Amino acid sequence: MKRYKYRERKSPMMRMATRFVFAFALLGLVALPASADTLTFYLDNEFSGATPPAGTAPWVTLTFLDIVGGVRLTIENVGLVGTEFNTGVYWNFDPSKNAAVFSPTAIGTGLGTQTAWNSMSSGNDQWKPDGDGFFDFRLNLPPPGDTFTAGETFVLEWIGLGLTTADFDFTSVNGPVGKTGFNAAAHIQGIGTSGNDSG
Numbered sequence: 001m002k003r004y005k006y007r008e009r010k011s012p013m014m015r016m017a018t019r020f021v022f023a024f025a026l027l028g029l030v031a032l033p034a035s036a037d038t039l040t041f042y043l044d045n046e047f048s049g050a051t052p053p054a055g056t057a058p059w060v061t062l063t064f065l066d067i068v069g070g071v072r073l074t075i076e077n078v079g080l081v082g083t084e085f086n087t088g089v090y091w092n093f094d095p096s097k098n099a100a101v102f103s104p105t106a107i108g109t110g111l112g113t114q115t116a117w118n119s120m121s122s123g124n125d126q127w128k129p130d131g132d133g134f135f136d137f138r139l140n141l142p143p144p145g146d147t148f149t150a151g152e153t154f155v156l157e158w159i160g161l162g163l164t165t166a167d168f169d170f171t172s173v174n175g176p177v178g179k180t181g182f183n184a185a186a187h188i189q190g191i192g193t194s195g196n197d198s199g
Contacts, residue, residue: 118141
């Protein structure tokens with residue numbers, strides 16, 4: 001599987017504040033549907049050329065599953081270790097539909113280990129992490145104190161809205177050359193021996 005790395009000039013403050021890992025939109029290589037009703041994105045590329053998480057990639061996975069009446073998204077910090085934690089996740093939606101009217105519900109006990117979240121934002125081509133192309137959904141997760149940490153899962157569902165996994169098999173758009181066409185992204189912090197790096 002090919003790996004791509006991109007670099008751009010940033011101030012030290014920007015390098016600390018905005019470092020993200022991304023899943024590439026190479027269907028059959030990175031976006032691997034396990035069946036007709038499951039779609040999984042593997043976030044295994046540190047985007048900004050900064051410090052990657054210390055664990056084995058993929059560090060985060062997003063799995064969309066068709067369920068009765070809708071779609072379930074399971075976000076898993078499968079490769080994070082130690083003090084690393086996930087503060088934000090981004091993904092895409094069918095551009096022929098209005099993402100703003102399709103808000104999910106967080107599911108806790110029995111499915112996800114993490115139930116706290118700061119906010120969920122949705123809107124076509126609205127969210128642009130680290131200078132990449134625009135995404136349609138942004139999940140903001142809690143800062144230290146109730147963080148989404150190594151090995152934890154977070155589950156969202158869209159019920160009664162007529163959606164399927166196919167509605168989420170799209171890529172970011174309108175980014176500069178080499179920084180667009182991603183299925184999903186996550187912001188990882190707490191990297192390194194001091195826990196002060198992010199990726």
